Amino acid sequence: MAKVAVLGAGSWGTALSIVLADNNHDVxxxxxxxxxxxxxxxxxxxEKYLEIMIPEKIRAYYDLxxxxQDVSAIVIVVPTKAIRDVCQQLNEILHHNATIIHASKGIEPETLKRVSEMISEEMDHYNYDDIVVLSGPSHAEEVGKRQPTTVTVSSLNDINAEIAQDLFIxxxxxxxTSPDVVGVELGGALKNIIALGAGISDGLGYGDNAKAxxxxxxxxxIARLGTSLGANPLTFLGLPGVGDLIVTCTSVHSRNWxxxxxxxKGKKLDQVLDQMGMVVEGVRTAKAAHQFASQQQIEMPITNGIYKILFDEAKPKDVVDQLMNRTKREEMDDIATLLTERYSQ
Known part of the structure; x- marks a missing residue:
């Protein structure tokens, strides 16, 4: 049995706490x-976040x-905008070795840092190589009900990845497990943008053809941008990529959808965020991805279109029409090309 602190009592943090408690850990x-x-x-x-009974062995804390105190692992599940603040607090009070695992999905605008990079920058005694990321197709509502779920943990430190695997499985x-931290993090972050697009498509009344x-x-x-930043293209064909993309784009559980x-359906972004009452990571990540695409000179028309809807008040129908009328091209110029280039060298 391990002592584990889960930082962040939203839906995902609560669900992961239940998994850990089911494994008889002190949570x-x-x-x-x-x-x-x-x-x-x-x-x-x-109840605001997850309509399920929480095991009595899980103890909630307000004092960080x-x-x-005395935990062997810390699981960070706060919104990306709170990562630096929480890690700064941790940096001041954490005086023993603990495995750091994060399950937050997003990219920081302006700096364009992934979550593991933000954590390592704020934690004096933690190297980037030692941080573990947990990601994959996993709605909190289903995890909390113990419905079958499969995820990936990734770290450049194999021992820490196995510690995380053993804690949760x-x-x-x-x-x-996967060694591709960049791909796992980017897959989990960028799929939220596409999920916003899937929701927009459904809100406009379009069908399954459009969403597919x-x-x-x-x-x-996602693969085009990810590989330009060093990710393995095969990662995007696995759980942190296509798996997470499918579940987030097709379910009413998805807050991004x-x-x-x-x-x-015509609501403005401010109205939507007020009505949701929870963090919608895809909004923040769309801003970062738009910056990334410009910086890396990567073509991302869907991402750029969603950015225009979110921040330039473009009409969703107009953006869809622009996407449908783009210059004709061949399809097999993306993931297939990326795989060919990688494995023909």
């Missing part, structure tokens, strides 16, 4: 809100120092 679930911690400890519910939650095209061409964009759906 401390930290929230920055004292009232939320008290509700969880009193009622064993976290108390939550991380059980009969309902299967965990694979959007998912497929979106995957090509739901936000896109509201945009497609």
């Amino acid at each position: 401390r679930l930290w929230t920055h809100r004292q009232d939320q911690a008290e509700i969880i400890n009193t009622t064993h519910k976290n 120092q108390e939550a991380i 059980n009969e309902a939650f299967r965990v694979y 095209a959007l998912i497929t061409r979106g995957l090509a964009e 739901r936000a896109g759906n509201l945009l497609g």
